Amino acid sequence: xxxxxxxxxxxxxxxxxxxxxxxxxxxxxxxxxxxxxxxxxxxxxxxxxxxxxxxxxxxxxxxxxxxxxxxxxxxxxxxxxxxxxxxxxxxxxxxxxxxxxxxxxxxxxxxxxxxxxxxxxxxxxxxxxxxxx
Numbered sequence: 001x002x003x004x005x006x007x008x009x010x011x012x013x014x015x016x017x018x019x020x021x022x023x024x025x026x027x028x029x030x031x032x033x034x035x036x037x038x039x040x041x042x043x044x045x046x047x048x049x050x051x052x053x054x055x056x057x058x059x060x061x062x063x064x065x066x067x068x069x070x071x072x073x074x075x076x077x078x079x080x081x082x083x084x085x086x087x088x089x090x091x092x093x094x095x096x097x098x099x100x101x102x103x104x105x106x107x108x109x110x111x112x113x114x115x116x117x118x119x120x121x122x123x124x125x126x127x128x129x130x131x132x133x
Contacts, residue, residue, distance in 0.1 A: 016040045016132060018073055024065040026055040036066075036122050038073040043127050045073050047101070051120040060111040063094060063102035066120070074099040075126035086119045093124050 020029070020036040029035040029051065036049030051066050069075075079095040091106040101122070106114050114120075 014042075016072070018070060020049070020067050020069075023051070023067045026057070027051050027053055027066050030119055038069055040073055040128070040132075043129065045069075045075070045126050045128050047095070047122050047124045047126075049122050051122060052117045053114060053120065054116065056113055056115055058111065058113045059091070059104045059106045061104060063100075063104045065100045065102050066122070067101055069095065069099040069101060071099070072128070072130045072132040074128055074130050076129045077126075079124060079126040081124040083123055084121045085114070091120070093122060095124060095126055 017040070018038045020038065023029070029049070031050065031052075034050045036047065036051055039046045039048070047069075057064060075095045075097055078097060081093045081095075083091055083093045085091050085106055088108050089106060089112070090108070092104045094102045094104065096102065103120065105111060
C-alpha cells in the first residue's frame with residue numbers, strides 16, 4: 001500500500017511497497033505468489049517478482065514495455081540490469097525515468113522468440129528522487 005500522506009523529502013521515507021497490478025498489453029504477473037513488487041527504502045527502490053507474457057514475441061534490440069512504475073518508485077536515471085528468463089535465457093531489464101520497465105535482448109547466445117507464459121524474472125535496484133504522491 002502507498003503512504004497515506006505526502007512526503008516532501010524523498011529521503012525521509014521509511015519503507016513503502018507497491019505491488020504491480022497493471023501491465024502493458026500481453027503481459028501479466030507470472031503467479032499470485034511472486035508478483036512484481038516495488039519496495040522503497042528511503043531513496044532506494046528494489047524490484048522483485050516475475051512477469052509472464054500472454055502472446056509470443058521477439059524482443060531483440062527493441063525495448064518492449066512490461067509495466068510502468070508509479071511516481072514515487074521511478075529511477076532518477078535509466079537503470080539497466082541483466083535478468084534471468086526461463087531455462088538458461090537471460091534478458092535486459094531497463095527501468096526508464098518515465099517509469100517504463102522494459103524487456104529486450106532475450107535469449108542465450110542469440111535473440112529468440114519468447115513463448116507464451118514464459119517466466120520473466122524481474123530483479124533490479126535503483127535510486128529515485130521522486131517524492132511519494
